[in-house]
Amino acid sequence: MIVVGKKAKEDLKVLILNSAKKLFVEKGIEQTTIRNISDAIGCSIGTVYVYFKDKNAIFHALHTQGFIQLSSEFKVLLHVSNPMERLRAMGKVYINFALKNRDMYDLMFNLKSPMEFLNDEKLQEWNEGKATFDVLRSTVNECLAAGYFAGHQLEPTAFMIWSMVHGMCSLEITNRSVGVNIQNPENIVTAAYEEFMKIMDKL
Amino acid sequence: MIVVGKKAKEDLKVLILNSAKKLFVEKGIEQTTIRNISDAIGCSIGTVYVYFKDKNAIFHALHTQGFIQLSSEFKVLLHVSNPMERLRAMGKVYINFALKNRDMYDLMFNLKSPMEFLNDEKLQEWNEGKATFDVLRSTVNECLAAGYFAGHQLEPTAFMIWSMVHGMCSLEITNRSVGVNIQNPENIVTAAYEEFMKIMDKL
DNA sequence: TTGCAAAAATGAACATTGTTCATTTAATTT
DNA sequence: AAATTAAATGAACAATGTTCATTTTTGCAA
Structure with a gap:
């Protein structure tokens, strides 16, 4: 060779x-x-x-690997034709990924370290995050086309949904959900997501 | 003396x-x-x-100071009698605090450093976070009593609302909202919160 | 005022970290 | 076999959090 x-x-x-x-x-x-x-x-x-180049480059590479894994876990969603059902399922996949890969999720969505390349290399973009958000955006767009979310705007609504799910996972992973009283504290994220799905039913 | x-x-x-x-x-x-x-x-x-004791103790003290400030900014909410209006206003105060004190917010709700005292000192609790969540919980509780959020449970719903607002602020502060397309990118958080308020109207 | 004990402040010294780079070793080509 | 290129090395450096024996300051009693 x-x-x-x-x-x-x-x-x-x-x-x-x-x-x-x-x-x-x-x-x-x-x-x-x-x-x-x-x-x-x-x-x-x-x-x-x-x-x-440095320690940061290693963790930026790991952060990218995380997005490859998440995006591969999103593939099961292709089998869900109804956009609203797909949106619900996407949340579950996302939450499942976050809670089963806590440190990796932290690296991908919370830590500042892997984002510093945005400053270093001239105006490079966060393609990993963009690609993931695109999946959500197009699903929300299909929901709008199907008559859901009447009166709501695409981008802010998609961002709101992402924020909602990210916020739950983030608070849980960073140990900020300890003050929430519930029968099964380990299920607070699931319980909150179910409340959110109830709300989506009404939209 | x-x-x-x-x-x-x-x-x-x-x-x-x-x-x-x-x-x-x-x-x-x-x-x-x-x-x-x-x-x-x-x-x-x-x-x-x-x-x-160490560097961590300094930042834990700062994190506590942040909660004192946030709680003081919450005081204007006492003048809002309608619980639903108060809930909306609370979100605005929270978002405003987060975006005007980005690093402090990061310290209070994202970073792991100030939370490590939970491991060190025996089972000490995150009183700062609990107290802040209490304000939200009791407001949501009043909303329930007033007939809003019919069919929803207190704790998960309150946690869901917190997650939603925290998620937006967190994504914005950690520079993860860059992929969201909108006319005024600096207002993505405000725009998303307005979508959320539209939804609350329907509940 | 002086002396003394407790409290407060000090900064040299240590261990650990990320990082660099002149040098050595290995691989490939001529 | 020699030369050239690529890869690997680890000692050395600067910066950091932390410790602790020592020095300085303070408060008060004699």
Whole structure:
């Protein structure tokens, strides 16, 4: 093979990412050090910097991986033809992803670290977020076309729905939902989403 | 004065907090160092540790200050007798606070740092958050008593409303609302909240 | 006023972190 | 086999949070 060198390079890059992801999910972003990562895969500190500009670049790559996973979990929604049903199902998929991948969700939607590339590289856009929001927007648009959400505007309504679901997940993940009294505290997100679906029924 | 010693001690504690707050708002939590804080008020590094256990304790104190401010801004709501109107106004006050004190809001509702005291000190509770949620809960409760939100449950509904408003502010503050297309991008939060109020009208 | 004990303040020193870069090692080509 | 290119290395650096033995200041009794 001629490109053994490049193949090895890609392999090591993947190894670094996998190692970083594992440590990150175990111990959080702050407690994951470059030395941890390099130790885990048996290479030197410097090698990590051959493949990634800095620590932030590693976590930006992980954040992108998260969006690939979320978008793949959205694929089941293609089988739901009714837009309103699809919208409901989308919320469930989203919530399920968030609560089963808490730190990854935090990285994707809360932490500032992976967004700093917006400042660094000239006006680069948050394509991952845009693509995900597009899925929601087009579904809401179909709902409007089907007569739901009468009197509501597309963009603000879609953003409102996203905010609602994101807010629940975010409060839960960042441990801010502790003051809410409910029989099964672990289900507060599900319970709140069901209230929201009741409301959507009326629109 | 007999308590000069203690008075001085309290003064310095306040100085540290004010200095920390100023630097924190200017440069963010990560970029605010203990040395920055001590330099700004002309004391030594060690002195800061006389008044605060660690950096986290400083930011937990700031986070508490934020809740005091928010709760004071809630006071105007006492003049609104109709619970539904009060609920709407509460959202506006909340959004206004969040967008005018972005880093403080982040500290209060997004960052993990100030919440770590929940692990440290035995089962201490997040009283600041609870008290704020209480204001919302009792307002929603009054709405229910007045016949609004028919068929909805108190706690999940209140949590849902909080999530909705928090989600908007959070996405905006953490720069995740960039993919939303709208004429005045800076008003996406206001526009989305107006859609939400339209929905509340129907309940 | 002086002496002394308690309180407050200090900053050198340490451990840990992200990051750099001159050097070494390995791989590929000539 | 030599030369050239690519990859990997880890010592060294700067910055940070934190500690603690020491110094300075304060409050008060003799």
